[in-house]
Amino acid sequence: MREYAKLAPTFWTGETGRELRRRGSEAVVMALYLVSSPHSNMLGLYYQPLMYAAHETGLGIEGASKGLQCCIEVGFCSYDEDTETVFVHEMAAWQIAESLSSADKRCKGIQKDYEALPANPFLEAFHERYAAAFNLSKCRSNPAQNQRPKQAPSKPHRSQEQEQEQEQDKGHSKGLPLDFVLPDWIPSDAWEGYVAMRKRQRKPMTDRARNLKVAELQRFRDEGYDLQAILDKSTSNCWTDLYPPKGEVRQLEAVNRI
Numbered sequence: 001m002r003e004y005a006k007l008a009p010t011f012w013t014g015e016t017g018r019e020l021r022r023r024g025s026e027a028v029v030m031a032l033y034l035v036s037s038p039h040s041n042m043l044g045l046y047y048q049p050l051m052y053a054a055h056e057t058g059l060g061i062e063g064a065s066k067g068l069q070c071c072i073e074v075g076f077c078s079y080d081e082d083t084e085t086v087f088v089h090e091m092a093a094w095q096i097a098e099s100l101s102s103a104d105k106r107c108k109g110i111q112k113d114y115e116a117l118p119a120n121p122f123l124e125a126f127h128e129r130y131a132a133a134f135n136l137s138k139c140r141s142n143p144a145q146n147q148r149p150k151q152a153p154s155k156p157h158r159s160q161e162q163e164q165e166q167e168q169d170k171g172h173s174k175g176l177p178l179d180f181v182l183p184d185w186i187p188s189d190a191w192e193g194y195v196a197m198r199k200r201q202r203k204p205m206t207d208r209a210r211n212l213k214v215a216e217l218q219r220f221r222d223e224g225y226d227l228q229a230i231l232d233k234s235t236s237n238c239w240t241d242l243y244p245p246k247g248e249v250r251q252l253e254a255v256n257r258i
Helices: 015-023 025-036 050-057 060-073 091-095 106-115 123-134 158-174 188-200 207-222 227-236 247-257
Strands: 045-047 077-080 085-088
Touching: 015 025, 015 060, 025 050, 025 060, 025 085, 025 091, 050 060, 060 077, 091 123, 106 123, 188 227, 207 227
Parallel strands: none
Antiparallel strands: 045 085, 077 085
């Protein structure tokens, strides 16, 4: 863990800092936390589970998620849910320097730290941002680009093609993956709105993330919550996570079921 972190004075006076303040206290707290997180590194590209941030900032999962989303929207950082990796775009410039000469020994150290990072979707973005500033050489590709099949699959028989086209038509008409069937107890209009919002935020769900959300909704349903309200709330606030209503709403619903 780093012993200290630097924060540029322009954080408070710059355009991004002013925009964060306009978004509310959760955005400011989350931005300050990401710069000084005990899990961070000087590159600003590191493993940062949202649950850790929720606990360590005291914001709770809802406040931390809202603050993180605001940071993403103003361009302060990027976040990948699958790898739980955050990229604070200007953090390396703050913690190291705006640029280094090619003779500076720190350049080799930065390259070494960069190459040691776990696979995540921001490797190329980091290299693009800092290659010239820190005289970086090797650029690591994002993991998704290394998962392409080595050869194309064999062409299916005509009957198989027809079946696939029919399935595609049904799946595309609802905007759902072909192998996913939305449970009938989830409001379809609220779900589709939530999925569309995540796509607009450039955070579309993977198969695993979708299954986790369905499991969350199942738990909320078992506890008596209104799933329409939960989905609509996340959609209207551009939250990627789902949260139950306040406790008193749940208690009222529980009373009504008795």
